[in-house]
Amino acid sequence: MTAEPAERLTDIGPPHFEKFLPPVVKANYGKWDSHEILAPGIYVHTAESGDKLYTIRAATARLISVQKVRQFCDIADKYCDGHLRWTSRNNVEFLTTKKENVEPIKKEIEALGHPVGGTGNSITNIVHTQGWVHCHSAATDASGIVKAVMDELMDEFTNMRLPGKLRIALACCLNMCGAVHCSDIAILGIHRRAPEIDHERLRKMCEIPNVVASCPTAAIRPTSVDGNPSVEVIEEQCMFCANCFTVCPSMPLNDPEIDGVSLWVGGKVSNARHEPMFSKLAVPFIPNNPPRWPEVVEAVKNLVTVWADGARPYERMGEWIERIGWPRFFEVAGIEFQKEHIDDFKHAVTTFNTSTHLRF
Amino acid sequence: MTAEPAERLTDIGPPHFEKFLPPVVKANYGKWDSHEILAPGIYVHTAESGDKLYTIRAATARLISVQKVRQFCDIADKYCDGHLRWTSRNNVEFLTTKKENVEPIKKEIEALGHPVGGTGNSITNIVHTQGWVHCHSAATDASGIVKAVMDELMDEFTNMRLPGKLRIALACCLNMCGAVHCSDIAILGIHRRAPEIDHERLRKMCEIPNVVASCPTAAIRPTSVDGNPSVEVIEEQCMFCANCFTVCPSMPLNDPEIDGVSLWVGGKVSNARHEPMFSKLAVPFIPNNPPRWPEVVEAVKNLVTVWADGARPYERMGEWIERIGWPRFFEVAGIEFQKEHIDDFKHAVTTFNTSTHLRF
Amino acid sequence: MADKTKATGMLAELKDGPYPSFVKEIEAAAEKNEMAQDLIGLLELSYNEKLCHWKHGGIVGVMGYGGGVIGRYVDVPEEFPNVSHFHTLRVNQPAAWFYKTEALRKICDIWEERGSAIMNIHGSTGDIILLGTTTAQLEPVFSELTKLGFDLGGSGSVLRTPSCCVGPARCEWAMFDTLKFAYEHTMKYQDELHRPYFPYKFKFKFSGCPNDCVASIARADMSFIGTWRDDILVNQDKVLWYANEKKLDIQEIVVDRCPTKCMEWDGKELHIDNRNCSRCMHCINVLHLALKPGKDRGCTILIGSKAPILEGAQLSSVLVPFMRMEPPYAEDEATAEDLPELIDNIWELWGEEGKNRERVGEFIQRIGMGNFLDAIGLEPAAEMVSHPRTNPYVFYELGEEDEEEEDE
Amino acid sequence: MADKTKATGMLAELKDGPYPSFVKEIEAAAEKNEMAQDLIGLLELSYNEKLCHWKHGGIVGVMGYGGGVIGRYVDVPEEFPNVSHFHTLRVNQPAAWFYKTEALRKICDIWEERGSAIMNIHGSTGDIILLGTTTAQLEPVFSELTKLGFDLGGSGSVLRTPSCCVGPARCEWAMFDTLKFAYEHTMKYQDELHRPYFPYKFKFKFSGCPNDCVASIARADMSFIGTWRDDILVNQDKVLWYANEKKLDIQEIVVDRCPTKCMEWDGKELHIDNRNCSRCMHCINVLHLALKPGKDRGCTILIGSKAPILEGAQLSSVLVPFMRMEPPYAEDEATAEDLPELIDNIWELWGEEGKNRERVGEFIQRIGMGNFLDAIGLEPAAEMVSHPRTNPYVFYELGEEDEEEEDE
Numbered sequence A, B: 001m002t003a004e005p006a007e008r009l010t011d012i013g014p015p016h017f018e019k020f021l022p023p024v025v026k027a028n029y030g031k032w033d034s035h036e037i038l039a040p041g042i043y044v045h046t047a048e049s050g051d052k053l054y055t056i057r058a059a060t061a062r063l064i065s066v067q068k069v070r071q072f073c074d075i076a077d078k079y080c081d082g083h084l085r086w087t088s089r090n091n092v093e094f095l096t097t098k099k100e101n102v103e104p105i106k107k108e109i110e111a112l113g114h115p116v117g118g119t120g121n122s123i124t125n126i127v128h129t130q131g132w133v134h135c136h137s138a139a140t141d142a143s144g145i146v147k148a149v150m151d152e153l154m155d156e157f158t159n160m161r162l163p164g165k166l167r168i169a170l171a172c173c174l175n176m177c178g179a180v181h182c183s184d185i186a187i188l189g190i191h192r193r194a195p196e197i198d199h200e201r202l203r204k205m206c207e208i209p210n211v212v213a214s215c216p217t218a219a220i221r222p223t224s225v226d227g228n229p230s231v232e233v234i235e236e237q238c239m240f241c242a243n244c245f246t247v248c249p250s251m252p253l254n255d256p257e258i259d260g261v262s263l264w265v266g267g268k269v270s271n272a273r274h275e276p277m278f279s280k281l282a283v284p285f286i287p288n289n290p291p292r293w294p295e296v297v298e299a300v301k302n303l304v305t306v307w308a309d310g311a312r313p314y315e316r317m318g319e320w321i322e323r324i325g326w327p328r329f330f331e332v333a334g335i336e337f338q339k340e341h342i343d344d345f346k347h348a349v350t351t352f353n354t355s356t357h358l359r360f
Numbered sequence C, D: 001m002a003d004k005t006k007a008t009g010m011l012a013e014l015k016d017g018p019y020p021s022f023v024k025e026i027e028a029a030a031e032k033n034e035m036a037q038d039l040i041g042l043l044e045l046s047y048n049e050k051l052c053h054w055k056h057g058g059i060v061g062v063m064g065y066g067g068g069v070i071g072r073y074v075d076v077p078e079e080f081p082n083v084s085h086f087h088t089l090r091v092n093q094p095a096a097w098f099y100k101t102e103a104l105r106k107i108c109d110i111w112e113e114r115g116s117a118i119m120n121i122h123g124s125t126g127d128i129i130l131l132g133t134t135t136a137q138l139e140p141v142f143s144e145l146t147k148l149g150f151d152l153g154g155s156g157s158v159l160r161t162p163s164c165c166v167g168p169a170r171c172e173w174a175m176f177d178t179l180k181f182a183y184e185h186t187m188k189y190q191d192e193l194h195r196p197y198f199p200y201k202f203k204f205k206f207s208g209c210p211n212d213c214v215a216s217i218a219r220a221d222m223s224f225i226g227t228w229r230d231d232i233l234v235n236q237d238k239v240l241w242y243a244n245e246k247k248l249d250i251q252e253i254v255v256d257r258c259p260t261k262c263m264e265w266d267g268k269e270l271h272i273d274n275r276n277c278s279r280c281m282h283c284i285n286v287l288h289l290a291l292k293p294g295k296d297r298g299c300t301i302l303i304g305s306k307a308p309i310l311e312g313a314q315l316s317s318v319l320v321p322f323m324r325m326e327p328p329y330a331e332d333e334a335t336a337e338d339l340p341e342l343i344d345n346i347w348e349l350w351g352e353e354g355k356n357r358e359r360v361g362e363f364i365q366r367i368g369m370g371n372f373l374d375a376i377g378l379e380p381a382a383e384m385v386s387h388p389r390t391n392p393y394v395f396y397e398l399g400e401e402d403e404e405e406e407d408e
Ligand code: SRM
Pocket: A035, A037, A043, A086, A087, A088, A089, A090, A091, A118, A119, A120, A121, A124, A125, A127, A164, A165, A167, A182, A183, A184, A267, A268, A269, A270, A271, A272, A314, A316, D096, D164, D165, D166, D167, D170, D171, D172, D173, D211, D212, D213, D214, D215, D285, D286
């Protein structure tokens, strides 16, 4: 490492969390006794000491301007001694020990356009990724679909009338930065065409062995084009994962008419009742239809509805489907079961129905 | 094909089954109404017509002399109008419409040394294979272990006091002709050393590409030995499946001190309650100890006992273990969990515990 | 010299005990048969050395057949010349293993004269195994067997001897005629059974109901398992009889063990939500005098089970969720009339594209179930999987619509 | 020209509706910020063309760090010169995302001056994402951030920014101090976080209980999830209160949903067979005023989860069934004192033998879990698997005993 100017700070890490904890949290750290949800988005935690902490949770778009952050800060300064936090699903939370502050906070944050809710058996914020706002990999936008879907589902954010929690996530490509692979409903951007190779640029920018190694299905082979070393893609072996593109920019897969979105269902993360589960393919393909992706919104809404109608209390999407069986799920959801639904990757054989357990 | 003598019969297939069905079966074919187990090994089927058919089931060793078959025939001629059958697990069954024949048949067959039983919630005959009696692949004997184990478990053949059915199977090598892969308890002959290559004979007898292709782990590579083409085995990659030996006799794996037996538990075939399940590794290795394999007998007996003690009515071995969890199974069975138990073949990752569901 | 007809040493220790002794069987045969005598000696050697003494078989068989005989040679022929050749013949059993003594006695006679006088009744696939004879005796044995009306079963890369459960012959739960289908499939495919046209072995097994008494789901490349589609027939009086007379705890033993939890019991009536019943048979098995499968019967066809070599063991998986196996056949459903075509399509595809020694289950793994279905002309059905894929590695095929858009 | 600070066309349609609009956020930023203005235009272009307009980043960053910045360039720089460079900085969040307004406002000031005035609170890994600036601004932003006490988070083949649930700060179920462990692991491994020593990325996440509110089991190479070993604490009066006052159907909602069926409810008392409880949290979640986790607390450590690229997605699997995370540490159990060594051993092994871009979960798949355990010095435990192997393809290692016998 080169010598650095004396005053340059590095490797200092984040601020110690204690600097930011509200006094009531410090005082009762690790000694909380119970919580109760008072209303959607509003809960109170009671410590063994008897101290109480009220939390008001509101939706945010995650993509947020400094102006808005300052407005949040204004509320926190006014009611919360300057304390606030965000949740693991990008909702903002205001923390106060004063019960009388709860309603004013709710009013002010809602006035800013941020509905309060997302607690208990509701649909909370969608975990999502960059999309066309920042990523070169995106097969679809992130923020736009999320906005359109949440607009439609907002009543389930501000109410707690669902059978259980429902977690939606979106990732704009198979890299799955939104970790959609374990969500009740996952929205996933997909390519459906093999990379187009720009041999000229590839020669300059990419290491051929790395490119070849990047392909999970061994679809990429070294070859020579016009006397120069390059690669070729065996199209029948390509399943459009874009890992080659991650490694080598000269192999883009984007295509406005071919790219789109797939929907996945029945994943979960918590260990409550059922072990964590992966999401499974429900709708293989919906075209990109900006700005409001109406087909995606409708399909997600439909999934929420059939689940809400069919599930027993506390049954998450995947638990409900396991109880009724996948054939019945496809039936009630009105989705046609297709070739795409049948696994053909490495562990495919472990997903086959090796029994005569069938419902007719 | 060469011309055949005119009288030579081929492709005639087996006799039509109707030739061998007892009259009462023909009369009530497909019209049976119900059955009842009157005593271990003895059951009656009642037809819609009211006709009754009594069945007396007795153990046989499967490996049987013509003399014994004739003795069975004598009994069948005397009491059953010459009708008898074998079951899918190699027990012999005498069929009669006369209730008064039941006891005499039982007496006579028992007098021949063939106990009556194997019905209902019992341990029926062990499905097994050739072993040292006939197969070149055998890592252990079949008939000997079966005899020793069944001698020990005979009380569970002649009684019906177990929680559910318990099916034991034995295969003398990984080819698993006994299809032990779905048994409550499976006894499996195993090699534990890589093949020794007889390069001289290999050259004459085996096709090198076939040999190379036969290895599931790609442990076999073409090489040349003393200037002649042959193969070599990368020992760390060999897991002793002997598939190369099946294809090429010059690669034997047999070794008196290294070969032995492993035990597997919790498989099932029927769809009753739980879907069919594979058996899972319980005891990785027990040395061959003829003539009575006392360690194997003891280990099997122990498995039967812990299951019989712990299972609820109708819970098969695998269902019981699933309920109590594998860690508890290893604990109550007194078996040490070892590296060998952890899968490392193709779908290994699907067998890992991806939850915090743990019992302490 | 010791008496060659008697086991001494280690083997003798396997003569005692309540379970029938295979050693005594060999001894019985050995009284008049020299092959059986040498088998005793050879086995004793194996027991002492903990080693088997058989060598690979090479190609032996009967004329015109590619299977049915397993060749076997001993590696110590000097010591045991009578088993120096010791080939087995697999004799195709009659469906469901029913016999008349007459036929059995004749087989015994043939085998006493021309073989070891020892057999397996039955082998794991279902054949009668005639255990050990010389090459010279193969044709004569075959000729006498066929005269008696018996033929050889399968071995090698052929259709293996089909087998079936006792089914309609003695079981009230047989949802289709297992014996008939086993017999007919054996007869129709005699050529495939005797001559190795396939990449590897192929097995059919037929079980009349989900209890699967021939282990078809674990041991057949194509498994036929009876089932029903309508409601379970309930005789409530008999249910009460089980509860009151037999003191059977219906809640614990039946209702709580139901895998889909689709039953309710209020102490008086048993209610079944048949739409959610997965036809597991448990309640019927236990309350068999009170419950019976429905009347709309047929079978589920599954594909691909096998032992571990090469790619790991497989269970069969659903290929046709429901097929009617008897008339009247409706137009819009899968029926036994479609079976020959289905089988042909599978064999044709696997025959052409299967690798040497690749079972059909492994073949499907390699090419993908979706592609397999496409190629044999079956529609995908959700019943085929326990759940849809979890990985996003989908080989999307662009539809016409997409292609057009692409051209724009 | 149109007003560059306002979305028109397609984007404008995303301004209505009850959910907060990201378009309005960009507009707000755009009032004073030219980067934000060009972002509106660029996004509108993407919406119209259904295509993203970003190119790969190349290597940009702050001096001495190998991560923390994602480089990004637009492919239409002529049209949108203000986003021609548009790199993001990942700023390491404080544990559990607690802030004081003072700090947040200062970050806003920095970012308004030197970046796009747009950010993500938070990114999927947990960082504050400062969304878009020029190469020239990277060092100044970094310098101002560090002066404020903030540092960059991870990107590339480094330890990624650890994250944790709110845990003991506000949750009664935190079975260990998630904030403390997240903070300490962030501080201890600053070097690994900023400099790419690894084959690929590595993530730590800490959840206080099996509810796993940071999705650690799905999104962390090493997942720490709180649990307990002793009995669930039951307040029977409060259980009755739920039953009688809250009219909660304890049988259906709690007992029937218990995955191990280890509970009984007779209308008066709730009985738990704790030996069979799998610590799923369900009953505690529902009856939270009546039931509490036991007092013998610690965490389960799991390894290997990740998104699908390359070998398919994985969930983390059990590595250490139970580790005590606070004193007093007993001699004979796994405790947090063993953690540094465990982590070192894993990193060393994976660092040496992992392939380029091979996550630790994939590495374990490749070398085998058993070998992995051997190499890092952990004993195999039945808790690590959902069931033992079903295939007989065991790489037996001959023990000394066997070897001797072999030599004989
Ligand atoms: C604030 C937050 C933690 C944080 O550090 O930020 C949090 C906080 C709480 N969670 Fe959570 N969970 C939070 C993300 C999660 C996640 C992670 C995720 O969704 O990505 C999960 C796993 C989700 C999954 O399984 O896919 C999660 C699964 C749970 C569960 C299990 C629910 C289930 O039945 O599966 C509970 C138990 C319950 O609600 O009864 C729970 C319960 C709780 C409680 C009641 C714990 C407590 O006593 O304080 C907290 C608030 C009440 C409520 O209803 O929201 N929390 N919780 C996260 C809020 C996210 C949001 O803005 O909506």
